[in-house]
Amino acid sequence: xxxxxxVDLESRMLSADAEGDISFREAADFLDAISAxxxxxxxxxxxEATSSMAPDEVLELVWQIRSFHDKGPIGPLxxxxxxxxxxxxxPLLGALAAAERRMKLFRSRQKAKDWLMLQQAY
Numbered sequence: 001x002x003x004x005x006x007v008d009l010e011s012r013m014l015s016a017d018a019e020g021d022i023s024f025r026e027a028a029d030f031l032d033a034i035s036a037x038x039x040x041x042x043x044x045x046x047x048e049a050t051s052s053m054a055p056d057e058v059l060e061l062v063w064q065i066r067s068f069h070d071k072g073p074i075g076p077l078x079x080x081x082x083x084x085x086x087x088x089x090x091p092l093l094g095a096l097a098a099a100e101r102r103m104k105l106f107r108s109r110q111k112a113k114d115w116l117m118l119q120q121a122y
Contacts, residue, residue, distance in 0.1 A: 004019075012075070016044045017045045018046045022050070023051075023052075038072060039122030040122075041117070058091060061092055065099075076101050076121070
């Protein structure tokens, strides 16, 4: 699976790295897998990932993410993205930002982690 993640229960942080072509099924399975850590701090690095998802598949992921918003507090999210990814996946980023939580885009992993550790996890 091109999305790998590690959960640190002590610091309540989830770190994920995506590489290669990410399919709709892989992205949906990842969201299902992390649903127990919604309140955790999340660091997601997608800079080495691509996706050939169709617009309707991206929209389905948006709905899946939005369904999490009613399940309790959502922890902060630091995303590492390229400019092209930020432009292409604006609807998906908008769904992520709609939660009542802090979210910020980064180019540097260390800056993302430093910012994230200052944020409250639930």
